[in-house]
Amino acid sequence: MVEFNIILISSFTAVSCAIAGVFLILRRMSLMSDAISHAVLPGIIVAFLLVEDRTSPLLIFGAALSGLILVYLTELIHKTKLVKEDAAVGLVFPAMFSFGVILITQYLSSVHFHEHSVLVGDINLSAINLIDIFGFSLPKAIPILSVVLLLNIIFISIFFKELKLTTFDAGLAAAFGFSPVLLHYLFMSLISITAVASFDTAGSILVIALMIAPAASAYLLTNNLTLMFLISGIIGIVSSVLGFYFSFWLNSTPSGGIAVITGLIFLLTYLFSPKYGLIIKSLKQKRQREEFYIKVLIMHILNHQNTEIAEIENQKSGIYHHLKWSGERAEKVIDYCLKNNYIFENHGILSVSESGKQFLNNRD
Amino acid sequence: MEDIIKLLLTDYTLRNVAIGASILGLVSGSLGTFAFLRKESLMGDVVAHSSLLGITLIFILTYLLTGMGLKNEPMLMLGAVISGIIAMIFVSKITSDSRIKSDSAMGIILAIFFGGGMFLLTMIQQSNIENKAGLSSYLFGSAATISHQNVWMMSVLGFIAVLLMFIFWKEFKVHTFDPDFGETIGVNRKNTNLLIISVIVIAIVIGLQAVGVILMVALIVAPPSAARQWTNNLKIMTIISAIIGLVSGLIGAIASSLVSNLPTGPTIVLVATFIFIISVLFSPKRGIISELIRKYKDKRRILISLALSDMYYLEMNHDDRMSFGHSSKVIDKMNPINYNIQKSLTIMKSEGLVNEVAKDNWKLTDKGIDRAKMIQQEKGN
Numbered sequence: 001m002v003e004f005n006i007i008l009i010s011s012f013t014a015v016s017c018a019i020a021g022v023f024l025i026l027r028r029m030s031l032m033s034d035a036i037s038h039a040v041l042p043g044i045i046v047a048f049l050l051v052e053d054r055t056s057p058l059l060i061f062g063a064a065l066s067g068l069i070l071v072y073l074t075e076l077i078h079k080t081k082l083v084k085e086d087a088a089v090g091l092v093f094p095a096m097f098s099f100g101v102i103l104i105t106q107y108l109s110s111v112h113f114h115e116h117s118v119l120v121g122d123i124n125l126s127a128i129n130l131i132d133i134f135g136f137s138l139p140k141a142i143p144i145l146s147v148v149l150l151l152n153i154i155f156i157s158i159f160f161k162e163l164k165l166t167t168f169d170a171g172l173a174a175a176f177g178f179s180p181v182l183l184h185y186l187f188m189s190l191i192s193i194t195a196v197a198s199f200d201t202a203g204s205i206l207v208i209a210l211m212i213a214p215a216a217s218a219y220l221l222t223n224n225l226t227l228m229f230l231i232s233g234i235i236g237i238v239s240s241v242l243g244f245y246f247s248f249w250l251n252s253t254p255s256g257g258i259a260v261i262t263g264l265i266f267l268l269t270y271l272f273s274p275k276y277g278l279i280i281k282s283l284k285q286k287r288q289r290e291e292f293y294i295k296v297l298i299m300h301i302l303n304h305q306n307t308e309i310a311e312i313e314n315q316k317s318g319i320y321h322h323l324k325w326s327g328e329r330a331e332k333v334i335d336y337c338l339k340n341n342y343i344f345e346n347h348g349i350l351s352v353s354e355s356g357k358q359f360l361n362n363r364d
Numbered sequence: 365m366e367d368i369i370k371l372l373l374t375d376y377t378l379r380n381v382a383i384g385a386s387i388l389g390l391v392s393g394s395l396g397t398f399a400f401l402r403k404e405s406l407m408g409d410v411v412a413h414s415s416l417l418g419i420t421l422i423f424i425l426t427y428l429l430t431g432m433g434l435k436n437e438p439m440l441m442l443g444a445v446i447s448g449i450i451a452m453i454f455v456s457k458i459t460s461d462s463r464i465k466s467d468s469a470m471g472i473i474l475a476i477f478f479g480g481g482m483f484l485l486t487m488i489q490q491s492n493i494e495n496k497a498g499l500s501s502y503l504f505g506s507a508a509t510i511s512h513q514n515v516w517m518m519s520v521l522g523f524i525a526v527l528l529m530f531i532f533w534k535e536f537k538v539h540t541f542d543p544d545f546g547e548t549i550g551v552n553r554k555n556t557n558l559l560i561i562s563v564i565v566i567a568i569v570i571g572l573q574a575v576g577v578i579l580m581v582a583l584i585v586a587p588p589s590a591a592r593q594w595t596n597n598l599k600i601m602t603i604i605s606a607i608i609g610l611v612s613g614l615i616g617a618i619a620s621s622l623v624s625n626l627p628t629g630p631t632i633v634l635v636a637t638f639i640f641i642i643s644v645l646f647s648p649k650r651g652i653i654s655e656l657i658r659k660y661k662d663k664r665r666i667l668i669s670l671a672l673s674d675m676y677y678l679e680m681n682h683d684d685r686m687s688f689g690h691s692s693k694v695i696d697k698m699n700p701i702n703y704n705i706q707k708s709l710t711i712m713k714s715e716g717l718v719n720e721v722a723k724d725n726w727k728l729t730d731k732g733i734d735r736a737k738m739i740q741q742e743k744g745n
Binding site: 025028029030031033034038077080082083084086087089090091094095097098099101102105106203205206208209211212213215216219220247250251252253255256257258259260262263266270276278281 | 400403404405406408409458461462463464465467468469470471472474475476478479480481482483484485486487490504578579581582584585586588589592593625626627629630631633634637640644650652
């Protein structure tokens with residue numbers, strides 16, 4: 001039962017994060033997930049110090065506020081034009097996180113708020129912390145995670161057009177009268193809320209992993225935005241299940257295990273994606289290269305055929321010298337062309353056939 | 365203060381901490397300059413997080429080989445350097461070979477390497493390998509664990525990194541500001557890039573023990589960001605950045621050793637951030653306050669010159685220079701630009717440029733006339 005609960009919690013987290021992650025990577029703000037997942041800490045701690053209840057929804061509110069403060073401060077520093085945006089992010093979130101850690105060590109060292117659990121979360125604990133809903137005994141985290149998931153779905157559906165437009169053509173969006181700034185802040189709030197709801201159960205690593213890796217894998221698989229959401233969500237769930245068993249097997253933290261699995265799935269798509277994978281790409285390149293060699297050979301022969309120097313230039317055994325190729329390559333290309341009847345041999349002299357000429361014309 | 369100095373000279377741990385923290389600040393400050401100028405500040409974040417995987421992997425490997433937990437920090441540091449460099453190579457490979465953008469590539473690599481590191485770390489902590497306690501200090505840093513041997517190791521690594529920076533100064537500089545030009549004068553883009561990344565990785569790894577993998581990015585970003593405000597010269601910027609790094613490391617580490625329960629990494633980060641805020645506010649050339657003063661002065665100058673020119677024009681075109689002045693309404697009507705005439709007159713009066721000869725009757729003083737002539741001349745030019 002605990003196993004099922006852990007998988008349930010991490011799957012809910014995975015889907016929320018995966019949905020939020022799609023626009024995050026398209027807007028080239030992936031590292032904001034890392035920054036936000038660190039920067040929410042002081043908000044959580046301050047809220048906790050105020051209400052002294054670890055399950056209070058005020059903690060999520062504090063975290064979201066903290067996330068917005070990060071975004072605001074980053075913009076503020078960036079706007080002074082004294083440092084670039086990347087440096088602005090790199091300045092603000094470590095400072096906020098440091099502040100949070102110092103608050104923990106000064107005021108909460110006796111309470112259950114360990115730095116370690118901030119990073120990897122306490123998914124096992126969340127899984128045995130149960131609540132009765134409609135007669136089902138479910139983890140307490142599930143209602144919160146469901147709300148967050150719903151929030152993600154609603155937000156993305158309502159602002160789908162706006163997000164799409166500001167993401168792909170910010171200038172046009174501004175011309176239509178959308179406010180990119182407002183949308184930016186709204187979207188960042190969504191990321192903060194998603195991050196913190198997941199954070200409590202799954203830790204900050206998992207937030208980063210689940211927001212970026214599934215969405216990036218989906219980006220390698222499709223060009224269709226709607227499909228990208230679907231694939232990203234599925235990859236999130238699959239990673240949760242596999243990651244859980246992986247960490248169960250090696251007796252380690254589920255968050256770390258799931259993060260590793262999302263990475264492996266990304267690696268697989270990176271290598272084997274039928275459209276943008278590394279392997280298909282290098283195969284394509286190889287084919288292009290071969291085609292290019294064939295064309296060069298045919299053109300060379302065609303150029304010199306029926307001229308006085310044809311006997312010198314188009315000699316089968318010497319042609320590599322004129323093309324400045326290695327003998328091995330020349331032999332391969334010539335063999336291939338002979339086999340396909342692009343060229344034919346007559347007393348050691350090569351000539352282009354009709355199909356060879358066609359090859360040259362067809363595939364330009 | 366005297367107590368601290370006394371402690372520094374006599375207390376073995378505190379001395380190690382102080383020297384260690386200074387070295388880490390110095391090295392990360394000077395090399396962070398290049399990360400900052402290349403707009404790759406967040407690379408520090410990726411490298412620092414990623415090094416956790418190397419540290420834990422080496423720990424587990426030696427345990428499997430020797431049956432003992434590794435207490436030997438140089439080996440752990442080596443693991444950190446290697447995994448940091450591999451992480452960055454992966455990032456640039458993913459970015460160049462696929463449609464994935466660099467920010468996503470960095471995020472993914474960070475998540476995998478750090479997630480893997482946390483995975484192994486939790487595994488180690490739940491096992492019963494000896495010496496496992498020291499490992500978790502790599503998360504948030506713990507100055508107290510810096511030993512004499514660590515300081516020695518940090519010095520060697522730091523010296524190598526800074527030496528490389530000196531030797532390849534020209535290459536680093538050209539590559540940072542104009543890699544295309546660099547290539548035309550024979551600076552290999554790929555190799556220089558790898559070299560810069562490697563020395564930055566070394567700088568980051570030096571700081572891991574004191575600051576921790578999560579916050580180390582701040583020491584790569586904050587000192588150069590602060591130093592940038594004070595100068596436009598790369599050499600001077602590097603030196604200032606190194607000094608700021610050193611000061612933050614030193615103050616943070618000493619404070620955390622003296623105050624109980626104060627974590628070292630966060631303290632150092634907050635000191636560095638504080639120095640950045642001071643720099644941004646008070647730097648004489650680019651600072652926010654000097655910018656405000658400049659704006660205030662400009663505004664004042666414009667207010668004066670508008671009213672002054674109008675009054676001068678009025679007085680020159682009426683043959684009444686010696687007799688009486690003009691009311692503020694008249695002066696205001698002279699110019700289509702809408703500005704606060706009363707404010708202008710008050711400022712000008714305080715500077716002795718006009719006299720209020722009767723109620724709301726203003727006249728230029730001799731000084732005012734001279735100034736107005738000057739303004740006319742400037743306009744003429």
